[in-house]
Amino acid sequence: MNHPAVAHSTPSPAQIATIRGRGRAIIAHEAEALRHLGDGLDDSFARACWLIAGARRRLVVSGMGKSGHIGRKIAASFSATGTAALFLHPAEASHGDLGMMMAGDVLLVLSNSGNTAELGPVLRHARALGVAIIGMVARSRSMVGDMADVLLLLPDRPEACEDSFAPTTSTVMQLALGDALALSVMDARGISRRQIRALHPGGAIGQRLTPVGEVMSRAGLPLVSPDALMRDVVPVITDHRFGLAGVVDAAGRLMGVISDGDLRRHFSALGKASAGEVMTRDPRSLCPDMVAVDALQWMNEAKITAAFVVAPMAEGGEMPVGIVHMHDLLPMGLEPA
Numbered sequence: 001m002n003h004p005a006v007a008h009s010t011p012s013p014a015q016i017a018t019i020r021g022r023g024r025a026i027i028a029h030e031a032e033a034l035r036h037l038g039d040g041l042d043d044s045f046a047r048a049c050w051l052i053a054g055a056r057r058r059l060v061v062s063g064m065g066k067s068g069h070i071g072r073k074i075a076a077s078f079s080a081t082g083t084a085a086l087f088l089h090p091a092e093a094s095h096g097d098l099g100m101m102m103a104g105d106v107l108l109v110l111s112n113s114g115n116t117a118e119l120g121p122v123l124r125h126a127r128a129l130g131v132a133i134i135g136m137v138a139r140s141r142s143m144v145g146d147m148a149d150v151l152l153l154l155p156d157r158p159e160a161c162e163d164s165f166a167p168t169t170s171t172v173m174q175l176a177l178g179d180a181l182a183l184s185v186m187d188a189r190g191i192s193r194r195q196i197r198a199l200h201p202g203g204a205i206g207q208r209l210t211p212v213g214e215v216m217s218r219a220g221l222p223l224v225s226p227d228a229l230m231r232d233v234v235p236v237i238t239d240h241r242f243g244l245a246g247v248v249d250a251a252g253r254l255m256g257v258i259s260d261g262d263l264r265r266h267f268s269a270l271g272k273a274s275a276g277e278v279m280t281r282d283p284r285s286l287c288p289d290m291v292a293v294d295a296l297q298w299m300n301e302a303k304i305t306a307a308f309v310v311a312p313m314a315e316g317g318e319m320p321v322g323i324v325h326m327h328d329l330l331p332m333g334l335e336p337a
């Protein structure tokens with residue numbers, strides 16, 4: 001199907017300045033509302049977090065219209081941070097979806113006015129089940145405000161839209177407050193990085209939280225004894241892609257490392273020097289549980305491209321169990337800061 005060409009005019013510098021100024025004013029307006037929101041958090045926020053963290057089953061989030069869109073995101077954020085959550089659409093709830101909510105759940109209801117008619121059946125069903133209700137509203141004297149066990153009151157700030165007909169500032173505050181709830185509950189429940197990673201097996205978050213022990217090279221580590229002559233150590237370094245060799249004692253403890261930099265510093269003595277004379281003692285090393293993003297940041301700050309991964313030995317000291325090169329981490333989509 002052919003479409004008529006649309007003519008586009010080039011905006012003047014004055015028009016560009018006007019549009020840019022309008023955008024900045026809107027963002028500043030909403031940022032100011034978020035400041036009021038943060039300054040106004042009280043004990044109700046802590047009680048809401050406590051209710052959610054102690055729920056026997058799930059968090060059920062409900063809201064209509066733009067509040068519903070924000071509610072879906074809040075439910076997704078809770079699920080992604082270790083708290084089981086679902087979104088219950090108020091309009092669908094009256095047609096059978098009320099069965100999604102059960103005793104032991106906690107209900108989080110979003111409504112700017114607090115009087116959204118479609119929320120009535122959801123609130124009444126929660127009451128009948130004995131489900132605790134958290135209301136996120138801008139009006140305390142409202143249906144939601146009257147029925148909520150814990151009320152999260154949004155500050156009275158005008159919408160960014162001058163005529164206040166488009167939810168803007170109010171939904172930004174709802175979103176920010178939802179994020180604050182989700183992350184505070186995550187901390188309160190002691191959700192670990194390993195648990196978060198298990199919830200994100202296919203995305204960038206999972207990659208960033210991959211333990212070093214899962215990406216390190218284990219076999220054929222470039223290891224030499226402290227008595228080894230440097231003429232024998234150099235081939236060990238060059239035959240591997242890591243640019244270093246580890247020096248271990250008879251028990252397998254890591255005593256030091258020899259890097260390309262050590263070779264340059266001792267170049268004149270390499271013909272007769274031993275590994276123990278050239279090595280850098282007490283080398284920087286990684287532990288298997290360190291996550292990939294932290295390892296890459298650590299290596300970048302230390303200005304090294306590879307490091308041994310070590311594990312403690314019962315008799316003392318640490319044994320190299322693997323080695324990681326920065327190039328093992330970069331293909332995972334990570335970037336050093």
